[in-house]
Amino acid sequence: MPRSFLVKKHINSSKKPNYSELESPTVFISPYLYKGLPLPVIPQPEILSSVAYNPITVWTTSSFPLSPLPSDLSPISGYHSSLSDTSSKDHSGSESPRSDEDDRMLTKLTDPHGVEAEQFQCSLCNKSYSTYSGLLKHKQLHCDAQTRKSFSCKYCEKEYVSLGALKMHIRTHTLPCVCKICGKAFSRPWLLQGHIRTHTGEKPFSCPHCSRAFADRSNLRAHLQTHSDVKKYQCKNCSKTFSRMSLLHKHEESGCCVVH
DNA sequence: CTGGGGAAGGGGCCC
DNA sequence: GGGGCCCCTTCCCCA
Numbered sequence: 001m002p003r004s005f006l007v008k009k010h011i012n013s014s015k016k017p018n019y020s021e022l023e024s025p026t027v028f029i030s031p032y033l034y035k036g037l038p039l040p041v042i043p044q045p046e047i048l049s050s051v052a053y054n055p056i057t058v059w060t061t062s063s064f065p066l067s068p069l070p071s072d073l074s075p076i077s078g079y080h081s082s083l084s085d086t087s088s089k090d091h092s093g094s095e096s097p098r099s100d101e102d103d104r105m106l107t108k109l110t111d112p113h114g115v116e117a118e119q120f121q122c123s124l125c126n127k128s129y130s131t132y133s134g135l136l137k138h139k140q141l142h143c144d145a146q147t148r149k150s151f152s153c154k155y156c157e158k159e160y161v162s163l164g165a166l167k168m169h170i171r172t173h174t175l176p177c178v179c180k181i182c183g184k185a186f187s188r189p190w191l192l193q194g195h196i197r198t199h200t201g202e203k204p205f206s207c208p209h210c211s212r213a214f215a216d217r218s219n220l221r222a223h224l225q226t227h228s229d230v231k232k233y234q235c236k237n238c239s240k241t242f243s244r245m246s247l248l249h250k251h252e253e254s255g256c257c258v259v260h
Numbered sequence: 261c262t263g264g265g266g267a268a269g270g271g272g273c274c275c
Numbered sequence: 276g277g278g279g280c281c282c283c284t285t286c287c288c289c290a
Contacts, residue, residue, distance in 0.1 A: 162276095168277090189279080190280070217281080218284085221283090246286080
């Protein structure tokens with residue numbers, strides 16, 4: 001018997017991605033991206049590439065790529081590693097400082113007789129541009145995205161340092177594991193496995209202290225706390241303990257820890 | 261209102 | 276690199 005959680009409502013949507021549009025595994029399969037592919041489907045590697053997933057955004061100092069920035073370099077101090085020149089900050093303004101590498105390129109490509117054309121060359125793909133801003137725009141849209149070791153999700157704002165992590169995350173959007181009984185979709189096989197237990201009633205995790213059994217190990221762990229006199233989560237203010245962090249949060253929000 | 265159970269999401273680790 | 280598993284956490288519902 002399906003419970004109401006199957007139509008889960010996210011009241012506090014700020015804490016989670018908007019999954020309301022993900023309820024159906026087909027919703028996110030854009031015809032543009034997945035034309036002709038059977039469902040469910042995992043995005044193909046080329047779709048998962050950092051290039052494809054990097055939105056064309058303008059990095060600000062606050063949204064500067066997290067990695068692989070050298071620890072001793074900050075966006076403010078000037079980020080210009082030749083191998084990881086991944087900054088996509090908007091340098092199109094004339095006041096933008098040029099990096100050493102850019103200056104080298106300028107020197108290298110300037111014709112000794114003063115020929116101005118095609119004097120800005122991309123160090124990554126060797127494409128030449130007649131203007132500095134043209135080169136910057138090219139790097140911003142293409143080559144920087146290729147060298148940036150940051151993999152951005154196409155469906156949300158999340159970024160990951162590895163392709164594997166991104167692929168794992170993508171599954172939370174594509175939901176490739178579908179329950180044959182009720183059609184509900186999940187991101188991972190073991191999540192589906194746990195869900196199927198709600199249909200079969202299987203509860204392989206038994207409490208050693210009472211007769212209760214649980215379908216989920218974490219729920220058993222939470223239950224075990226109820227047998228303990230001293231609970232795991234303690235209020236800093238009144239020292240009252242709780243079996244779950246959520247209960248402690250509720251307690252705190254109810255006003256116990258409000259400083260008067 | 262509080263505490264507990266059920267279900268699920270997601271990151272990390274290991275093989 | 277991918278799959279499986281563990282663990283923590285969150286949300287919802289109900290007694």
